[in-house]
Amino acid sequence: MESTDEFWGFLDRMPLLLQQYSTHSYVLLALLGIAGAILLAWHLFKLKSSGEGLSKLMFAAGGMLLFLSISGAILKISSELGEQQQGKENIARFLEDNRVDSDEHWVIIVDFTNPVASPDTESEVNTQDKMRLFVAGIKEVLLEDIPEDFSQPRIKLLPTKDSPWNKGIDDNNYDEVIDKLNGDELMWGVIHKESLNGKAFLAISAQLGNTAGHDLGRQAPLHDLDLNSDLRREFQFDRDGYSRLIGMVMLGMALETVQRAEQIQGEGRRKEFLRASKQLTAMRKKVSGARDDPILKRTVYSSQVDELIRKSELEAEGRQ
Amino acid sequence: MKRLTLCLFVLFSGLFILTTRAGIQIEVVDPLYFEKKHEVIFPWADAKLVTFEFEAVEGIEGGKQRAKELHNQFLQKIQGLPGGAILTFLTPEGQRIENYRFTVKQAAQQQKAQMSLWGRMFPDKSGDSLINVRLGLVEPPNGIQAAFESRIEMPRGEQPIRGFINDEITQKRIDFLTVKESNIAALADFLSGMAFYYKGAKKENSRAIQLLETAIRRLNSYIDNTLSQVDYSAASAAHLYIARAYFILADLEREKRKAHRLNAEQYATKAIDLNPYEPDPYTVLAVIRSATGHTTQEIAPLLKKAVLLAPGSLTASYNLALVNSGTGQLQDAIQRLEHVDYLQQQEQQPTYRELDKLQDKLRTINSDRQTH
Numbered sequence: 001m002e003s004t005d006e007f008w009g010f011l012d013r014m015p016l017l018l019q020q021y022s023t024h025s026y027v028l029l030a031l032l033g034i035a036g037a038i039l040l041a042w043h044l045f046k047l048k049s050s051g052e053g054l055s056k057l058m059f060a061a062g063g064m065l066l067f068l069s070i071s072g073a074i075l076k077i078s079s080e081l082g083e084q085q086q087g088k089e090n091i092a093r094f095l096e097d098n099r100v101d102s103d104e105h106w107v108i109i110v111d112f113t114n115p116v117a118s119p120d121t122e123s124e125v126n127t128q129d130k131m132r133l134f135v136a137g138i139k140e141v142l143l144e145d146i147p148e149d150f151s152q153p154r155i156k157l158l159p160t161k162d163s164p165w166n167k168g169i170d171d172n173n174y175d176e177v178i179d180k181l182n183g184d185e186l187m188w189g190v191i192h193k194e195s196l197n198g199k200a201f202l203a204i205s206a207q208l209g210n211t212a213g214h215d216l217g218r219q220a221p222l223h224d225l226d227l228n229s230d231l232r233r234e235f236q237f238d239r240d241g242y243s244r245l246i247g248m249v250m251l252g253m254a255l256e257t258v259q260r261a262e263q264i265q266g267e268g269r270r271k272e273f274l275r276a277s278k279q280l281t282a283m284r285k286k287v288s289g290a291r292d293d294p295i296l297k298r299t300v301y302s303s304q305v306d307e308l309i310r311k312s313e314l315e316a317e318g319r320q
Numbered sequence: 321m322k323r324l325t326l327c328l329f330v331l332f333s334g335l336f337i338l339t340t341r342a343g344i345q346i347e348v349v350d351p352l353y354f355e356k357k358h359e360v361i362f363p364w365a366d367a368k369l370v371t372f373e374f375e376a377v378e379g380i381e382g383g384k385q386r387a388k389e390l391h392n393q394f395l396q397k398i399q400g401l402p403g404g405a406i407l408t409f410l411t412p413e414g415q416r417i418e419n420y421r422f423t424v425k426q427a428a429q430q431q432k433a434q435m436s437l438w439g440r441m442f443p444d445k446s447g448d449s450l451i452n453v454r455l456g457l458v459e460p461p462n463g464i465q466a467a468f469e470s471r472i473e474m475p476r477g478e479q480p481i482r483g484f485i486n487d488e489i490t491q492k493r494i495d496f497l498t499v500k501e502s503n504i505a506a507l508a509d510f511l512s513g514m515a516f517y518y519k520g521a522k523k524e525n526s527r528a529i530q531l532l533e534t535a536i537r538r539l540n541s542y543i544d545n546t547l548s549q550v551d552y553s554a555a556s557a558a559h560l561y562i563a564r565a566y567f568i569l570a571d572l573e574r575e576k577r578k579a580h581r582l583n584a585e586q587y588a589t590k591a592i593d594l595n596p597y598e599p600d601p602y603t604v605l606a607v608i609r610s611a612t613g614h615t616t617q618e619i620a621p622l623l624k625k626a627v628l629l630a631p632g633s634l635t636a637s638y639n640l641a642l643v644n645s646g647t648g649q650l651q652d653a654i655q656r657l658e659h660v661d662y663l664q665q666q667e668q669q670p671t672y673r674e675l676d677k678l679q680d681k682l683r684t685i686n687s688d689r690q691t692h
Contacts, residue, residue, distance in 0.1 A: 144421060145495065271666055277631040281597070285629070288597040289497065289552045313631050317659045 021072025022079060029069045029076070036065025094162045099182050105153045105253045107142070108181055109135050110169050111160050112189040112198065113227070127196065130227040132157065138187070138245070145246055147282040149275070150253050156183075171219075178205040185252045189225060196227035202248050208255040211262075212308050217298030220244045243290035247300040250283040258308060261315070273315035280309045342405035343395040345388060349412060354423045360432050365405035367518040369394065369511060370433040372417060372424050373410045374451060376441045382449055382501070383441050384410050390437075390504050390511075397512035397538065401531070404515045407431060425456070434459045434518055437511065441501065452498040453507060461514075462521040463487030464567045464604065466611040470646025472685055479685055483642045483674055485610050485623070487564070487603045488635035497551040506545040510558060513538030517561050521568060529572050532565040539565075556595035563587035563604055567611070584608045599629035599636060606639070616646040634663050634672050642678060650686050657682065 021029065039054065039062025047053035054062075100106040113131045139155045146152065158181070160166045165177055169188035178186045184205055191198030200222040209218040223241025257279055261272035283300060284291075291301055299305075314320040342362050348354070362368060371391060376383035391408040398404035409417065409427065417423055421438065428436030439453035465486045471478040496507065513535045520531030539558045549555075563584045570580035585608050591601035606622040623640040630636045641656035657679045660672060 147493075270662075274631060274663075274666065281599075281629050281631060285595075285597040286495075288595050291597070309628070313628060316631055317655070318662070319655070 017068060018071050018075055021068045022075035024072060024076075026073065026076070029073045032065050033069035033073075036062045036067070036069060038062070040066060090162045091164045094164065095180055098156070098158055099180075100154070100156060102182055105151070105185075105249075105256055106156060106183045107138075107153050107185045107187060107202075107249060107252075108156050108158050108178070108183040109138065110158045110165075110177070110186065110188040112191055112200070127193075127227070130196065134225075134227060141242070142246065142249055145286070146250060146253075147286055149278045149282040150250060153249055153253060174201075174203050174219075175206050178203070179207075184208060184256060185249060187222070191225060191227060198225050198227075199223075200225050202245060204248060204252045204255065208252055208259065211255045211259050212302070212304040216302055216304045217295065220248050220295045220299065240290055240293050240295075243287040243293060244295055247283065247287040247290070247296050250279070250286065251300050251305070254279040254283055255308075258312060261312070270316060270318055273312045277309060277312035277316050280305065280312060343391060343407070345391055345408045345410055347410050347412060348417065349415075351415075351418060354417070354427055358430065360430075361407055362405040363432070364403065366403040366434065366522075367398075367401060367515040368405045368407070368431065368433040369435045369437060369515065370424075370428040370431050371406065371408045371437040372420070372427075373408070374439045374441045374453075375416065375420055384413070386441065386449075386451060386501055386504060390508060393505060393508035394511050394515075397508055398515050401512075401516055401519060401534075402527070403519055407433070425458075428456065428458045432459075434461070435511070435514060439496075442498070449501040450498050451501045451504070453496045455494040455496070455511070455514075457489070457492045457494075460489035460492060461518040462523075463489050463600075464521075464564050464607050466607045468610055468642055468646070470616055470643075472645070472648065472650075474685065474688060476688070479681075481642070481645050481678075481681065483678060485603070485607050485619070485639045485642065486635050487600065487607050488633065489600060490630050490633055490636075491557060491560075491598060491600050494554055494557050496554050499551075503545070506542050509538045509545070510542040510554065513542060513558070514561065517565055520565060529569060532569050532572075535565050536562050552594045553598075556591045556598060556601065559587045559591035559594060560598075560601050560604060563591060563601075563608065567604075567608055570611075581608060581612050585612070597629060599626040599633065602626040602629070603636060603639065606643075616643050619643055620647060632663060632667060634660050634667070634669055637663065638672060638674065638678075645678070645682055650682060650689070654679070654682050654686060 021032075024032075039058055043053040043059050043062060053059060100108070111128075111131055113127045135155060135157045142153055142155070158177075164180075165173060168190075169177060169186070174186050174188065177188075178184070185202060185208075186205075187200060187202045189198055189200035201219060202222055203219040206218070209216050222244055254276060257272065257276040261269060261276050264272055284305075287296060287300060290296055311320070342365060344361060346361075350356075371387060371394075373387040374383035387408055387410060391406055394406050398406070411417055424436055424438040434457070436456040436458055437453060438456075439451060442450045442452065444450050463486065465484045467482070468485050469480060469482045471480050499506075516531050516535035516538060519525060520528045520535055522528070525531065539562050542558050543555060543562075563586075566580045566584035566587065570577045570584065573580065585605065588601055588605040588608055591598075592605065595601070602622045602625045606619045606626070609622070610619050620640070620643045623636065623643055626636045627633070627640050637656050637660045641653040641660065644656065645653035657675060660675055661679075663669070664672060664675075
């Protein structure tokens with residue numbers, strides 16, 4: 001009776017044991033499994049050679065080790081597959097939730113404060129508020145100062161939770177982010193958690209950049225950021241940062257118009273090229289005060305854009 | 321007796337308007353104020369500036385105060401300018417104007433103002449206030465023009481081509497660089513210079529010489545301020561309006577014509593140097609050079625540059641077509657005029673009155689050439 005109770009008690013503990021084993025590394029599971037297999041093999045060998053195997057306890061220990069390590073490995077694999085699947089679903093949901101429509105010009109701003117899912121300290125909440133204010137400041141600058149020849153760009157703050165790029169954005173993956181989210185331009189940055197100082201970058205998608213040729217500069221460092229200060233001031237006052245921000249966004253929008261015009265055959269083509277040439281010239285006029293900036297020389301004032309203006313104007317005049 | 325009293329009243333009212341400074345600060349308490357229709361204040365004014373309290377961001381409370389200061393300085397500087405006026409909209413402490421940017425435009429149009437001004441204030445890292453000002457030309461002032469004439473050799477003799485190279489003002493907004501609030505006086509110089517130019521550039525104005533001279537003085541005063549050393553766009557605009565003012569003065573003061581035109585050319589050239597991406601300075605320089613007897617070959621590249629920088633401008637394309645016809649490029653001129661036609665339809669702009677005349681003339685000349 002007592003042994004039956006012990007047996008049921010053991011069975012009750014089995015799931016816990018399996019759970020515990022599934023948390024071990026594959027190497028440990030393999031070692032334990034090998035140990036179990038050796039015990040069983042030794043038992044069989046002794047049984048065959050001398051007619052007497054190992055003790056019941058050793059036999060049971062060998063069997064249990066083998067069983068638990070195999071089951072643990074199976075559980076571990078299935079749990080990992082489940083996690084992978086869940087991860088894929090989360091990423092798919094993230095991309096679905098954050099993908100922008102292609103009818104408008106989207107500037108996606110990656111949340112570079114790298115916030116936790118549910119901020120629990122006052123400073124984390126504060127930092128996130130500052131990031132939101134930063135995005136609002138950028139939006140205000142763009143809506144206020146982009147000339148009327150352009151439609152208004154859309155701005156989106158991209159969260160980092162569940163993001164496939166939660167380890168950060170850099171030169172190697174910014175194109176992938178723009179591409180997967182269907183955006184036109186991407187802003188990302190790095191900030192120091194304590195001081196909230198950092199740097200921000202803006203890049204135009206490869207798809208838009210190619211409109212003007214492969215050599216067109218597509219990336220611009222914007223400005224040294226200080227999330228503690230009013231960012232509208234930062235972008236208004238620092239001429240280079242402001243001009244790069246507004247110049248790059250206008251360039252992206254103008255390239256998009258050129259691309260759209262190139263796809264049109266017939267009546268609307270000339271009209272769209274007229275729009276493109278107006279945008280390209282308005283863009284240069286707007287940031288002409290910073291025309292000697294090396295970044296703008298490679299982008300807004302580049303020879304590729306010269307060529308694009310010439311082509312757009314010829315098309316707009318019906319001469320091509 | 322009654323008639324005499326009435327006449328005297330009208331006369332004194334007129335003199336009062338001409339000699340006093342016209343300015344009003346309107347405190348807007350009703351949040352729906354700008355959604356309602358209002359009477360036009362100073363309806364006689366034709367160099368009217370509508371300004372708004374400056375939006376102030378965190379840490380700065382002086383937006384209303386700075387707007388009042390600018391109001392007073394502008395008012396002082398337009399003393400003696402007939403038709404000059406300023407309206408400043410302010411809200412009481414703790415209140416602000418909603419939909420700021422949209423409201424500015426709407427209110428300026430409703431008040432039939434020629435200029436509107438708005439802006440923001442920011443604290444810099446040391447806590448000092450910075451000011452960021454935008455000037456909109458709701459109704460741009462008159463530009464300048466020069467008569468153009470050329471002769472085309474034809475089998476039946478020379479055919480004259482006549483017209484005007486027009487300077488249409490396409491720069492309808494000037495974004496000043498953010499500056500320390502202490503630079504408000506320099507901004508007031510620029511704004512009052514513009515107001516004097518608005519009035520002086522009107523052909524019918526009998527006091528044009530005096531007004532344009534004041535405009536030149538005020539705009540030069542802005543240029544002399546260190547502010548213009550860094551703000552290329554606004555400095556270019558200041559140079560350009562001075563060039564226009566000198567050009568008009570050259571017509572008004574025949575004895576000083578040569579000196580005025582020389583000044584006009586120098587200022588227009590400097591305006592191009594400061595902002596080579598703005599089309600208007602190229603047109604202005606072309607107008608000045610056309611009036612000073614430069615050849616069409618010298619003028620055409622300037623007008624071509626203006627077209628490249630303002631591809632949607634009817635006037636720029638028309639100017640180039642006119643001058644190109646004078647250099648014998650008839651086909652190019654005809655094509656360009658067709659483009660002006662196209663722009664007129666696309667941009668839904670009013671008919672360009674010189675277009676049909678020149679188009680007919682060039683087509684006739686072209687067909688005559690082909691026949692012979």
